[in-house]
Amino acid sequence: MAIDLGPLWDFNRPELSEQRFRAALATVEGDDALILKTQIARSWGLRQDFARARALLREIEVAALAAGPEVQVRWWLEWGRTHASAAHPKPPSTASASHLSDQATARRAWQQALGLARQARLDGLAVDAIHMFAFVDTEPADQLRWATEALAVVEQSDQPAARRWEPSIRNNLGYALHQLGRHADALVQFERAVALRQRMDNPEALRVAWWMVAWTQRSLGRYAEALAIQLKLERESQAAGQPDPHVFSELEALYRAMGDEARARHYAERLKPPASSP
Numbered sequence: 001m002a003i004d005l006g007p008l009w010d011f012n013r014p015e016l017s018e019q020r021f022r023a024a025l026a027t028v029e030g031d032d033a034l035i036l037k038t039q040i041a042r043s044w045g046l047r048q049d050f051a052r053a054r055a056l057l058r059e060i061e062v063a064a065l066a067a068g069p070e071v072q073v074r075w076w077l078e079w080g081r082t083h084a085s086a087a088h089p090k091p092p093s094t095a096s097a098s099h100l101s102d103q104a105t106a107r108r109a110w111q112q113a114l115g116l117a118r119q120a121r122l123d124g125l126a127v128d129a130i131h132m133f134a135f136v137d138t139e140p141a142d143q144l145r146w147a148t149e150a151l152a153v154v155e156q157s158d159q160p161a162a163r164r165w166e167p168s169i170r171n172n173l174g175y176a177l178h179q180l181g182r183h184a185d186a187l188v189q190f191e192r193a194v195a196l197r198q199r200m201d202n203p204e205a206l207r208v209a210w211w212m213v214a215w216t217q218r219s220l221g222r223y224a225e226a227l228a229i230q231l232k233l234e235r236e237s238q239a240a241g242q243p244d245p246h247v248f249s250e251l252e253a254l255y256r257a258m259g260d261e262a263r264a265r266h267y268a269e270r271l272k273p274p275a276s277s278p
Contacts, residue, residue, distance in 0.1 A: 002070050003032040005039060014043040031068045034060055038074040042081065048089075050082045057082065069120035073113045077129060080109030084135045103136045124161025127153050131165075131172060140179035147173035167196040167205070171212060183219045190216055203240065207233055211246060218254055227254050245271055 008020040021036045021043070028036065037060050044053040057064075057079050064075040081087075084106035091099045110129045117126035130150040134143045150169045154162050174189030190212040197206040214229035230250050237244040252267035 002068075003028060003035055005035070009039070011046065014046040018043040031071050034064050034067055034071045035074055038064070038071070038078045041078050045078070045082050045085060046087050048087055050088075053078070053082045069116055070122060070125070073117045073120070073122055073125045073129070076109045076113035076116065077125065077132070080106040080113065080132060083109070085132070086135065088135075107133070107136050122161075123153055123157040123159045124165065127162055127165045127169065131169065134172065140176050143172065144176035144180065147176055167193040167200075167209065170196070171209065174212060174216070178216055178219065183216055187213065187216045187220065203236075204242070207236060207244070211244075211250070215250060218250065218257065223254055223258050226250070227258070230254060243270075 003024065008024060009017050011017070018040055021040050025033055025036050037056060041053040041056045044050075044056070057075060061075065064071050083102040095103075110132050114126055114129040117123075117129055127150045130146055130153065133146045137143065137146065147169055150165070151173060154166050154169055157163065170189045170193040174186040174193065177183075177186035177189060190209065194206070194209045194213055197209045200206070210229055210233060214226040214233070217223075217226035217229070230247055233244065233247045234251065237247060248267045248270045252264050252271065255261075255263035255267065
């Protein structure tokens with residue numbers, strides 16, 4: 001049984017995760033050691049140190065691609081992520097040759113990861129690979145297609161590693177539907193994501209899920225319902241010591257839509273960076 005990475009990961013603090021992976025390396029060998037090294041590379045990618053991540057993946061490539069299926073899948077996933085991911089800067093409107101090359105490399109890597117994951121019945125990693133294609137296929141219709149395919153794997157799987165993906169995938173599905181103007185359908189997915197998040201111990205992720213619901217309610221003209229949620233999120237994020245500019249932005253938009261310019265200006269002011277000291 002492969003090492004459990006869940007307790008070692010803190011995606012908001014990749015430097016801490018790296019420390020945990022390195023500590024765990026002293027206690028394992030073989031495939032588990034290789035898996036940990038792929039995650040160290042991922043932690044560097046999250047910090048946008050893609051060259052360092054690729055160097056480590058190159059260092060373990062021969063051993064990783066001769067190892068068990070989970071190691072191979074994770075190697076290909078991370079190789080792709082070093083070329084395209086949420087951590088990469090948004091490309092310019094006219095993509096450069098190097099950007100297109102990176103996208104092609106990422107696509108090939110994720111195709112390898114997906115094929116191996118399906119073959120080995122590693123459903124959670126299959127979902128991971130599928131959801132990454134949205135970073136190279138950025139049109140809403142393509143994102144809808146990939147989210148739908150990922151959700152099908154989740155719903156057909158009895159593996160906890162796959163089932164844990166459901167709220168994230170429903171969020172992705174809802175976002176694609178929202179981008180396509182299908183707001184009512186999007187709201188259904190976002191509300192399902194909330195219901196799933198409520199069963200989990202992750203208050204920050206639950207607040208994000210509620211934000212998506214309220215955002216979509218505003219798009220549907222359901223201002224009072226959206227306002228109630230965003231005001232609740234404002235209180236919760238303040239109490240958690242994490243004031244959320246996305247909440248302020250929505251409150252500004254909601255009050256403006258409702259004709260309350262004074263409150264809209266209040267939240268517009270909250271969005272401004274603090275003045276620097278002379």
